Amino acid sequence: MAPKAKKTVKKSAQKTTVKKAEKKVKKVGLKTRFRANPKKRIGKMPKLKKATGRIAFSVKVRKIKSKDVVLVLDFGSQYTQLIARRIREAKVYSKIVPYNISIEEIQELNPKGIILSGGPVSVYDRGAPTLPKGIFKLGVPILGICYGMQLITRLFDGKVKPSKEREYGKAELFIDSNKDLFSNLPSNVTCWMSHGDEISKLPAGFVKIGHTINASIAAIANRAKKIYAVQFHPEVVHTQRGVQILNNFLFNICGCLPRWTMDKFINHTVKQIKEQVGNKKVVLGLSGGVDSAVAAMLIQRAIGKQLYCIFVDNGLLRKGELTSVVRTFKGHFK
Structure with a gap:
């Protein structure tokens, strides 16, 4: 029982010291900075019921425009x-x-x-x-x-x-x-x-x-x-x-934001091609130039073996171009 008695005496001594300090401050005319007990300020906290079962709720998410x-x-x-x-x-x-x-x-x-x-x-x-x-x-x-x-x-x-x-x-x-x-x-x-x-x-x-x-x-x-x-x-x-x-x-x-990339363009285009072609086959005239080569790459990525590329040697190609085009596209389009 002795230790408990010591603690009680210590707490009462602290309260007495605080009260004396407050009286001295009031005499001097300064504003007191001693804070009241938070529980006394806000009153008694209400008891919360424990939530049981599932709570149904919805969150509205604003759609953010992905590109300008x-x-x-x-x-x-x-x-x-x-x-x-x-x-x-x-x-x-x-x-x-x-x-x-x-x-x-x-x-x-x-x-x-x-x-x-x-x-x-x-x-x-x-x-x-x-x-x-x-x-x-x-x-x-x-x-x-x-x-x-x-x-x-x-x-x-x-x-x-x-x-x-x-x-x-x-x-x-x-x-x-x-x-x-x-x-x-x-x-x-x-x-x-x-x-x-x-x-x-x-x-x-x-x-x-x-x-x-x-x-x-x-x-x-x-x-x-x-x-x-x-x-x-x-x-x-x-x-x-x-x-x-x-x-x-x-x-x-214009107030644009720099958030567009070529990767996004490729993914979007491939998705469009898949939706448009479906299960059909596609024949592509391949010249070896940039336009037809890029078109072939995108279509092949979208539909794979459904694409058939035709390369025509019109007799006006540069030296070695026929061999280069055939080697490049045969190696990549299988």
Whole structure:
């Protein structure tokens, strides 16, 4: 019994010491920092019943969009595929579509941005490809390149005229505004030009953001509508910092996220091929070039022995190409 008595005396002594300390603090006029017993503050804890049996519940999971899509409207440029490639290299999915795609189809694809490619004709040529003006009312950021810039200018009542000299090759671009599209760029860069027409009058609501010696208006912007356009080709390697210009459009203006990879594209494409082909057989004309080789690889991965590749020697192959193609594909497609 002796040890218990000692503990009781010790606890009562501690309580007395605390009370004395509280009285001294009150006399001095300081606020007390002694905390009340938590049990006294919150009251008596309610007793919880033990849960028995199974509890049914559901959790709503918000579907997160797996990829952003940027559409490349093709007006016949030799660089259209390169534009799409540059976007994918930035880990953003791009899809090439014909220039006459309907507004309803665009809305269904729900793109984060739209790029208008260049083209081989003039906006004033008879039957020149054009766009419905409603595409600019979708609220989707748009970037026009070369012909795309001239088309935007014409649709917004600016003026396009034939250049005094057709410009093809390198030119020095002087940046008049280094915001958004030209963010973090030096005051001048070398760019690649390939055009026969030029902008002579800005469309309403647009400002000039770049020029060259030969083209007084080489880049324009309507920041309120998020419409931008350049006369040069940022997608080609000859344009300094061209990749950064495209990335500025993708990330700063469109708000894309770099989360697309080629692996995702392959898996998605293989799945589509399986669903489309089913148990049928596929005959593929194999030329040995990149397009047919990639198509053969994807189809073979999807349906295996249901694929039959036919390689035709048309007599115009390079030396040793026949042997190389046969050896490569016989070894990999079994």
